[in-house]
Amino acid sequence: EVQLVESGGGSVQAGGSLRLSCAASGLAIDDYAISWFRQAPGKEREGVLCLDNYDTYYADSVKGRFTASSDNAKNTVFLQMSSLKPEDTAIYYCAAIDAYCGGSYYHEGYDFWGQGTQVTVSS
Numbered sequence: 001e002v003q004l005v006e007s008g009g010g011s012v013q014a015g016g017s018l019r020l021s022c023a024a025s026g027l028a029i030d031d032y033a034i035s036w037f038r039q040a041p042g043k044e045r046e047g048v049l050c051l052d053n054y055d056t057y058y059a060d061s062v063k064g065r066f067t068a069s070s071d072n073a074k075n076t077v078f079l080q081m082s083s084l085k086p087e088d089t090a091i092y093y094c095a096a097i098d099a100y101c102g103g104s105y106y107h108e109g110y111d112f113w114g115q116g117t118q119v120t121v122s123s
Contacts, residue, residue, distance in 0.1 A: 002026035002112045004094050009117030012084055016121070020079040022094030022114060029070055033101045034077045035110065036068065038090035038119075047106030048092070051077060057105040062088075084121045091116040 008020040022034065033052040039045040049058045051068045058066060067080045077094060095110035 002096075004096060004112055004114035006092060006094055006114045006117040009092060009119045011120040011122065014085055014121055014123050016084050017080070017082045018084065018119060020081065020092055020094075020117060020119070022077040022079070024075045024077070024096065027096060027112070028072075029075050029077055029096070030072050031098070032096040032111075033099055033107065034068075034070070035095050035097070035101075035105070035107060036077075036079050037093045037095060038088075039093070039116075040087075040090040043090075045093075049079070050101035050105045050107060052101045054100065057101050057103065059105050081119070084119075086121045086123045089119060089121050091118050 003025045005023045035050040036048040037045050049068050056068045065083045070077045093116045094114045096112045097107050097110045
C-alpha cells in the first residue's frame with residue numbers, strides 16, 4: 001500500500017519559516033515526480049511545485065521563498081518555506097505521479113495523495 005504522509009505544518013507569524021515533510025512508503029520517490037499543492041479556505045487547490053530527478057519547478061507565487069528537496073535514503077521530500085505571508089495559509093498536500101514534471105510545477109492525474117498538513121500564517 002502506498003502512503004504519503006505530510007508533517008511539519010503549524011502556525012507562524014508573517015516572515016517566519018516552516019519545513020514540511022512528505023514521507024513516502026510503498027513507492028520510491030526517485031521513481032516519481034512529487035508535487036506540493038495547497039488549498040486555502042474557499043479557494044481551489046493550486047499547485048506549488050513539482051520535483052523530479054532532473055529539476056524543480058515552482059509556481060510564481062512561491063518562487064524565491066519556497067525550496068523543495070529530497071532525501072532518497074529516507075524516501076522523503078521536504079518543502080522549506082521562508083518569508084511566509086498570510087496568503088500562504090492553506091492545507092498543504094504532497095502528491096506523486098509516475099511521470100516527470102515536464103517543465104511545469106503542475107501535472108494532471110496524480111497517482112497518490114497525502115492527507116495534508118495545515119499551515120497558518122498570521123499577520
